[in-house]
Amino acid sequence: MEIKKDTTTKKDRYYFVLRNPHVNYPDIKMIYGPTEQAVKDKVAAQLKKWKELSSKVS
Numbered sequence: 001m002e003i004k005k006d007t008t009t010k011k012d013r014y015y016f017v018l019r020n021p022h023v024n025y026p027d028i029k030m031i032y033g034p035t036e037q038a039v040k041d042k043v044a045a046q047l048k049k050w051k052e053l054s055s056k057v058s
Helices: 036-057
Strands: 014-019 028-033
Touching: 014 036, 028 036
Parallel strands: none
Antiparallel strands: 014 028
C-alpha cells in the first residue's frame, strides 16, 4: 500500500487511491486523511464495507 502526501495543500494531508477488489468494473475511491495512519484506518474500513456489500449481493 503506497500512501502519498498531497502536495496541493499547505496542510499535512495524505491520500490513497483505492480500487474495489470485489467487482469487475471500475469502482475507485480516493481516501484522504491528516496522517498516514488515519488513511490506513479509513482504507481498512472501506474494504470491510465493500466486502460486506459484495457478500450480500452474491
